[in-house]
Amino acid sequence: MKVTNKYVNLLFTIVISMLIGAVIMLILGFNPLEAYFQLFKGAFVGKLNLGTTLQKFVPLLLTAMAFAISSRVGVFNVGVEGELYLGAMAAAWVGFTFVGLPAPIHIVLCFAFAMLVGAVWASIPGALKAQWGVNEVCVTILMNYVATFITSYLVNGPFSAKTGVPQTPAVAAGVKLTQFMKPSQAHTGLFVAVAAVIFIYWLMSSSTIGYKFTSVGLNPFHAQYTGIDPKRTMIGAMLLSGAVGGMAGCIEVLGVYGYFLDNFSSGIAFDGMLAALIVKSDIKTVPFMAFFLAVLKSGALGMERYTGVPKAIVDTIIAIFIIFATMEALLAFNKKRKAKKDVQASSGKQSEQGGLKNGI
C-alpha cells in the first residue's frame, strides 16, 4: 500500500507540474498540447532525436546513481560534479598518454583510473563527515570548485592540446567508444552504464554491503550496536559514489568528446542529483526519472524549434516538478493519513532520541 502510494504521488506531481507548465504556455499564447507533442516527438521520433536522448541519459543516470548511493548512508553528496570532472580528466589523461596499448586494456585502464580518482576525491568529504561530523553539503560544494579549478589548470597548462581552445589532446582512437546511432552521439557507454546500474541495484538490494549502507543510513547508532562500523560504511559508500561519478566523467570523455574540454559538464551532475532527489533516492525508480529528465531535456530543443516555446519553460517545469516532489507532506490529502503520519513521525523522533542516548 505504502509503495503504490509513493508512485501515485510521483505521477501526480508530474501531472501537476506539466499542468502548471501548460498554464504558463497558455498565458504566453502558445498551444500547450502542440508543445508537449513536439517535446515528445523531439525526444523519440527519428534516429538523431532518440540518439540524443540516449546520449543525455547516460551521464544523468550515473550521476543520479552516484547521488542515490551516498544518500543511502545519509550523506548528501553534492560533489558528484567534481568527481565527474576529475574522472573525465583522469580518463582523458590515460587516453592520450598511454597510446599504443591494446585497445581493450586501454579502455579498462581509462575506466579504472577515472573511477579511482573519483572515489578518492569523494572519500575526502566522506571521511571528514564520518570522523568529525563536518557538514558534507558544504564540503562537497566547495570541493566542486576545487575540482573545477584543478581540471581548468591542467587543461590550460600541462595537458593542453595547444590549439587555443582549452582542451586536452584527443584520446587514442582505439579507446573512443563506438557511436552506434549516427548522426547522433549515442555511444556504447550506454550499455556500460546500464550494466553498472544493474550491478549497483543488486549490490544495494541483495548484498551485505547494501544492507550495511541502509542500516547506517537509517540509524547509525543502531548499526553500531549490531556490529556495523558506521564510519567505515559511510566512507565506503562515498568511495562507491565517487567511483560511479568518475565513471560518468570517463564515459562522457570517451563516448562523446574524445578529449577533455574545459567546463564541458555545465551542471550535468546537478541534473542527475535532481533526478535522484525527486524519487528520494529510491534506486529502483532513479533510472526512470533520469530517463524522463533526459527526454525533457532533449525534447526541449525540438519544441523550441517547431513551436517557438522557449526551452527555458521546460527547465521551469522541471524545477516546479522538483519543488513539488520534495514536499513530502504535500499530497497527504486525507486527514487521517496525515494524522497517522504525524504519529509515525513523532514516534520516529522519540526512537531517534533513544538512539542518541544509547550512543552517549
Next chain:
Amino acid sequence: MEFNSIFDYTLIYATIRAATPILFAALAAVITQQADIINIGTEGIMLTGAFTAVCISYFTGNWFLALIVSMIAGIIMSMIMAVAHIRYKADICAIGTAINMFALAITKFGIKQFLGTTGSFTDPKIAAIPRINIPLFESNKYLDGLFNNWSLMEVFGIIMVLIMTFMLYRTVWGLRLRSVGRFPMAAETAGINVNKMKYQVMVISGILGGMAGAHLSIGYSQMFTENMTNGRGFMGVAAMFFGSTNPMLAWIGCLLFGFTDSIGGRLQAYGWPSQFVLMMPYIITISVLTVSLWRKAVRDAKIKSSLVAEQS
C-alpha cells in the same frame, strides 16, 4: 616590479568590491543558519534578485525602486523555500537546490520574454546604484584610491554586518533565534514560536539575498547574464561556514574570498596560473571547518571521559 603592481594599495578597495556581493549572500546564509536552516537556495534568491533589479531599473530608471522590488522577489523565493521546508517538510538541501534551478530557469526565460535577448543583457538605460564620491579626498592619490567611489551598497554591507551582530548577540530576538537553532524543542518549551521564528529569518534571508542580487547586477556591474551569480551564493554559504555563523567572522571570510579573487585576476594578467590562488579560499574554508569540528570533537571527548570518571 611585478610584485609591487600586484600588491599595492588599490588591492584594498578591489578586495572590498569583490567581497560585497558575497557578503550579502553570506549574511543571508548566516541568519538562517542561526535557526538551523542551511540556505543552499541563496544562489537562486540572488539570481532572481539580480534579474528583477535589472528589469525594474531598465524599465523605470529608478535604482531605489529596483532595489526594493528585487528584495520582494527575494522574499517570494525564500518564502517558497520556507513553506516547503517548514510546512510541507521538504528536505532543505533538496528544496534549496530546486530553488536554484528554478531561478536559473525563470531568469533564462525572463531575459528572453521581458528583455528580448538571450545570454546577456546590458543597456545604458539601466540605472545603477550610485557611488559615493567625496571631493575632499580627490586631491590625495591614496585617499582617493582607498575611500572614493565606493558603491552605496558596499558601505551598507559593512553597516549590515554591524547591525546583524547587534541583532544576534545583543537583543532578545537574537537570543531566541539562537536558541531555536540550538535546540528547537527546548525553545518551544520556553514559549518561543519556533516556526514563526523560522519564517521570520527566511524573510530576512530573502531580503538580504535580493539585495545581494541587486548589488551584483546594478551596483557591481550594470548588466544581467544567464547564471551571473556563478556560485557566489554558494561562496556566501561557504563564508558563513568559515565564520561559524558569526556575521563578523563571516565578513572576514568574504574578504578572504574577495582578496584571492582580486589577486587571481592580477596574476592572470601576468600569465601566471590563477587557478591555484582562486582555489585557496575553498581549501581554507574546508580546513577551517575541519579544524573547528575536530577541536570540538576533542573537547567533547574530554568532557565525556571526565563524566565517566566521576560516575565510576
